[in-house]
Amino acid sequence: MAIVNLSGVRKSYGSLSVLKDVSLAVERGTVVALVGRSGSGKSTLLRCINGLERINAGEIVVDGRRVEQNEATLRALRQEIGIVFQSYNLFPHLTVERNVTLALSLVKKMSTAEGHAIAERVLNQVGLGDKIGAYPEQLSGGQQQRVAIARSLAMSPKVMLFDEVTSALDPELKEEVLRVMEGLAREGMTMILVTHEMDFARRVANEVVFMHQGKIHEQGPPSRLFVEPATPEFRQFISSAIN
Amino acid sequence: MRSFNPNDILFLAQAALWTIALSLIAFFGGGIVGAILALWRISTLRVLRMVASGYIQIIQGMPLLIQLFIWYFGLNLLGMDLPALMAAAIALTLYSSAFFAEIWRGSIEAIPKGQWESAASLGLSRFEMLGYVIIPQALRLALPPTVGFMVQIVKNTSLTSLVGFVELARAGQLVNNVTFQPLPVFACVAVIYFSTCFPLSILSRWLERRTHGHRQPVRSA
């Protein structure tokens, strides 16, 4: 049974139809890379999975739980799903440690000591154990993004969503974030990531999903997809992405 | 006619206590009502948003003086005998609440949407998001305009003289009427107003620095 299952998902903003009948099954422990042109609906798809956007039709099921727009369901669901954004969205008024432990104490009702132990573990995992007392503004973009990943990991999610998490970073800083993500993939984390890093997708993803005009246009393992793209749209996308 | 003497200054200082008392009523009354209104303005419930925004529009669209008259003379005409202090307290509270509410709503809405989204994605409830993520950041933004409006309130309390309060401005007039020495009298009044408002600005600057005290050195493991 897939851990994330979308069937017949539709989403529109007013008269603009952004997702048109999207169905996708993500197996436990796999990495799915969503690629496609700007505006093709990648972020929207990701945001529907943890209920940040309300879908107009179809169904999304995560770990056996239907994504519905009521507070109790969403709260429970979001503990199972981590999401990392392009703009990090760390809480600037809190230390790195408090960023990581806030939800642990509020949502999981953990003690300060339990929270601290988890914060140390996840921060070490992303290579930032020494920044536990820092404030976000004292960190580089790459470090902030790794804290954001640690903050999600602290909740022990079953699925992690990444929306272009390296797009705002300089090339040298991209690498450190991608390395952390690759480590997660190796440890068996189920990941759905929107990315423009084609090399990364090729290397790490089990499945590449090409979105075009609100639909899944082409999909398959990177070894096949990148070597012999079936549709002209995807072929064109790859050649423009590489240049 | 007599000259401006130390007793007059004492009289002015006592009147200033009314100015301060009325201001404090407006700060606390208006602050509490304003905070509730600000939360209503950003509520997910449409009806609360509409009630709050209607209220704010009405209050902001009416001079404070007219509101004082309504509560004092208007209700007295209807047979309700509202003492001047009560009328002034109600008028100042309602008036300030509308402005505080708008200042605070603006500060809350100035916090980037990503902060709400990442807090929601961690499973926080709406109240937790507000209390732990949004409001602590909004407070800092709200501080300067809030203090600015508080200074306005201190000065606006002079309007209560028209429903019978002998507060600082009215006291200055009275002293001037018997001494005919407007320059020293009103200079003294001005100094007292200033020394009431200035600590507010100092406090604000101090708080601003404190809430931004993030720049302590990084603790290393």
Ligand SMILES: Nc1ncnc2c1ncn2[C@@H]1O[C@H](COP(=O)(O)OP(=O)(O)OP(=O)(O)O)[C@@H](O)[C@H]1O
């Ligand atoms: N809140 C919104 N209101 C209205 N339209 C929106 C909203 N969010 C997204 N859209 C529109 O939906 C379409 C898909 O947006 P989406 O962000 O999912 O694209 P994307 O594939 O992530 O693009 P990019 O690569 O630029 O991030 C776009 O046309 C966008 O303008």
Ligand SMILES: [Mg+2]
């Ligand atoms: Mg996007």
